[in-house]
Amino acid sequence: MMKKIHCIVLLFLGSIIFCFGQEETNFPQYKNQISTNLLLPFAGSFDLTYERTIANKWAVGLSGAIYGDDFGDFDTESSGYYDRTTNFEIMPFVRFYLNSTKTNGHFFEVFGSISQVEQTGGYVRNVNDQGYGVYVIGSENYIVGGLGTGYGYRFLFMKNRLVVEGQLGIRTNFSTNFFFLNVALVRTGIKIGYRF
Template identity: 55%
Template sequence: MVRTLVQILVFFFSLSVVAQNESVSENLNNQISTNLVLPITGSFDLSYERIVANKWAVGIGAALYGEGFQNLSTYDSYYERITNYEITPFVRIYFNGSQKRSHFLEVFGSLSQVEESGRYLRHVNQEGYGVYSVGSKSFSVGGLGVGYGYRFLFYRRKVVLEAQIGLRTNFDVDFVFLNAAFVRTGIKIGYRF
């Protein structure tokens, strides 16, 4: 009887020690991820995320867009607009907590370098007169966006698989109209540490 009681106590003690070790080791606060869909278009994306609270995370993402992605860009009736690169700082809220599989909502800013071609540009000639010609213009533009997704955790919650859709609008200084585009959209794989 005493021997059985000691075995039961040892069993419960070992369970509590294992449970404490698992809860400490699963607090992973950093994540690096990349989009699996963008390489199909000759583009590359990398994101870093830092968990700052149980359900909150902040991070920054960067994307270099290739020629295949540029062919998907929207065309206006007067000129072509191509985004070359984009930097996106973001804030996320996880509905089930950051250490579990969860839906998330993301709000992000955007700073991108845009090239417009086929538009009329004003140049000043040597005599000081304004002359218009068709050409291209590069400039930086900022914007805001929102995203929604779901994050799956695998292999001791260290490997991440995310599905996300995001919509961003750029604030164009030349016109009042907003330019919207899908960004931070796709299937991402990452590693938590």
């Protein structure tokens, strides 16, 4: 009698595992995602993000953004003397999903930043025809690196193909001439994307 009960319990547990195993294979495993921020066009800007799933809870990706003149209203990169405006930015990132890359859920992100910054209102050294250095108030462009972090929530629709994300990201830049901490909201907004 005891052997029959053990056999029935084992068959029952085996059938449950088999059912869950079948259910998992019915859904395709989408490892690639492309998305864009819906709010940036209102600031005359555009971004595009590519994400690749590398494990159950981990993904890596690359994002690029071109910022318009209106984006400077959201940027805090200014001092009492200079105004700094980010023209474009490339951001490699690593993302950790609390639940799984296959479901709705919270995620944390760490990203790097390489951006072109235009600084206006400062003294710029120009060389005249005679070879002398002349300082005038003007603008100059330079490349700067930075680090940032972000948090968000992702919703999946249409058999996990359509993506809607809400995200908040904060980045600081490091200058090559000196070290300055300036916080800017990047990778922030409502994003829509497609998984394949």
